[in-house]
Amino acid sequence: MERICMIIQYDGTNYAGYQVQPNGNTIQAELEKALLKMHKGTVVKVTASGRTDARVHALGQVIHFDTPLKIPMNNWKRAINSLLPADIQIVSAESVPSEFHARYDTTGKEYRYFVRNDQHPDLFRRHYTHHVRAALDINAMKQACQYIKGEHDFTSFCSPKTDIKGDKVRTIYEASITSDMDEIVFTFRGSGFLYNMVRILVGTLLEIGRSERKPEDIIDIIQAEDRKAAGKTAPPQGLFLWKVFYN
Amino acid sequence: MERICMIIQYDGTNYAGYQVQPNGNTIQAELEKALLKMHKGTVVKVTASGRTDARVHALGQVIHFDTPLKIPMNNWKRAINSLLPADIQIVSAESVPSEFHARYDTTGKEYRYFVRNDQHPDLFRRHYTHHVRAALDINAMKQACQYIKGEHDFTSFCSPKTDIKGDKVRTIYEASITSDMDEIVFTFRGSGFLYNMVRILVGTLLEIGRSERKPEDIIDIIQAEDRKAAGKTAPPQGLFLWKVFYN
Numbered sequence: 001m002e003r004i005c006m007i008i009q010y011d012g013t014n015y016a017g018y019q020v021q022p023n024g025n026t027i028q029a030e031l032e033k034a035l036l037k038m039h040k041g042t043v044v045k046v047t048a049s050g051r052t053d054a055r056v057h058a059l060g061q062v063i064h065f066d067t068p069l070k071i072p073m074n075n076w077k078r079a080i081n082s083l084l085p086a087d088i089q090i091v092s093a094e095s096v097p098s099e100f101h102a103r104y105d106t107t108g109k110e111y112r113y114f115v116r117n118d119q120h121p122d123l124f125r126r127h128y129t130h131h132v133r134a135a136l137d138i139n140a141m142k143q144a145c146q147y148i149k150g151e152h153d154f155t156s157f158c159s160p161k162t163d164i165k166g167d168k169v170r171t172i173y174e175a176s177i178t179s180d181m182d183e184i185v186f187t188f189r190g191s192g193f194l195y196n197m198v199r200i201l202v203g204t205l206l207e208i209g210r211s212e213r214k215p216e217d218i219i220d221i222i223q224a225e226d227r228k229a230a231g232k233t234a235p236p237q238g239l240f241l242w243k244v245f246y247n
Numbered sequence: 248m249e250r251i252c253m254i255i256q257y258d259g260t261n262y263a264g265y266q267v268q269p270n271g272n273t274i275q276a277e278l279e280k281a282l283l284k285m286h287k288g289t290v291v292k293v294t295a296s297g298r299t300d301a302r303v304h305a306l307g308q309v310i311h312f313d314t315p316l317k318i319p320m321n322n323w324k325r326a327i328n329s330l331l332p333a334d335i336q337i338v339s340a341e342s343v344p345s346e347f348h349a350r351y352d353t354t355g356k357e358y359r360y361f362v363r364n365d366q367h368p369d370l371f372r373r374h375y376t377h378h379v380r381a382a383l384d385i386n387a388m389k390q391a392c393q394y395i396k397g398e399h400d401f402t403s404f405c406s407p408k409t410d411i412k413g414d415k416v417r418t419i420y421e422a423s424i425t426s427d428m429d430e431i432v433f434t435f436r437g438s439g440f441l442y443n444m445v446r447i448l449v450g451t452l453l454e455i456g457r458s459e460r461k462p463e464d465i466i467d468i469i470q471a472e473d474r475k476a477a478g479k480t481a482p483p484q485g486l487f488l489w490k491v492f493y494n
Binding site: 009010011057086087088089091120121123124126128 | 256257258304333334335336338367368370371373375
């Protein structure tokens with residue numbers, strides 16, 4: 001058996017999320033369907049770096065699986081892509097040691113969240129941005145990002161629906177905002193992220209951008225260790241799993 | 248009765264084209280369905296500047312219709328948008344003289360065609376660009392554009408499926424190409440366009456870009472007055488009706 005690691009991209013618009021579930025089409029189900037065909041009916045289980053929610057996208061999701069097939073590494077990408085729908089594509093494939101694990105070996109992740117900040121929606125970007133009509137104070141949001149960085153207990157920024165058993169302490173290496181014309185991009189890079197964490201961070205930052213909260217409120221929200229202290233969860237379609245890091 | 252003119256945008260991905268037809272969902276059908284609701288069951292016919300094909304988009308399509316309703320002009324846009332699906336939106340609405348005609352009064356149109364020129368497809372742009380893997384000679388295509396400009400009989404660039412009865416002489420004021428990173432944008436502005444004309448122009452220019460034809464071949468293709476002399480019809484998803492001009 002050979003362990004293969006792949007970087008994949010997907011447009012999450014038409015999926016119920018990454019993980020296989022009884023109802024609804026998922027990214028994992030499509031990947032396993034393609035591998036089932038390649039393996040002539042033998043089930044191949046795929047492990048990802050983590051889940052993504054319904055309508056959330058990925059530019060650099062990482063998966064691994066084991067295969068008995070002897071296929072030159074260059075051909076894997078083309079072979080699977082020809083079996084996948086147009087909204088899921090393999091970017092690269094490589095052979096990895098059998099100890100490699102796409103989920104347990106991650107040392108960090110980067111997410112980006114796209115906001116369109118304009119009076120009018122852009123219908124061509126509706127599946128890939130969150131549209132915010134109200135004028136946003138970018139500097140206030142940037143200032144708030146300074147309080148997000150570092151090692152904190154992020155319980156306040158975690159959905160109560162989480163199944164995380166351990167502590168909710170994570171380290172955020174980068175929390176930054178760039179804006180160009182009517183597009184605002186939030187970038188978060190950290191050791192790990194809790195369930196809905198990026199979307200709750202963005203939802204809270206947008207409330208600061210609308211002057212409904214102050215930048216330094218982030219300090220109190222973190223200290224509260226209570227989901228109710230933070231802002232609304234921003235909608236899924238603006239979120240991209242950008243990159244997964246390994247040693 | 249008041250005649251109202253509107254600029255509309257749409258993502259043509261999930262439509263069988265602009266014009267109402269027996270099979271398939273169309274932009275016109277969605278507009279008339281929204282107006283039917285606003286007029287409490289009275290049918291309101293919509294006239295557009297022209298049709299667009301299945302999967303073709305519009306940033307500045309123009310329509311008109313007549314209404315007995317007394318609604319402040321500012322409220323029309325919001326009222327119809329709330330009844331339209333997210334992939335069709337009214338940009339602006341204005342009251343016009345009853346002689347105005349969205350189709351007969353056009354003095355010109357601008358189309359843009361988007362190509363992604365890269366080894367890899369961008370799945371997030373798959374509905375809005377035509378993906379071309381082969382390296383393209385941009386300068387050769389720009390040179391070819393010079394032969395497209397001006398007044399010509401464009402029979403060679405018209406689908407034989409056309410129902411145009413009159414002559415096929417049109418004036419092209421602008422035929423230009425810009426490229427930025429992996430994106431190439433073709434812009435065509437002219438007095439009018441024949442059926443599939445922009446897509447056949449782009450398909451032919453791409454063959455010049457791939458050095459399968461020479462820039463000056465455009466002269467012979469125009470002179471042939473024969474669809475078979477020109478290149479393939481480029482696919483619909485890269486095409487946008489950008490703007491419609493009136494006096």
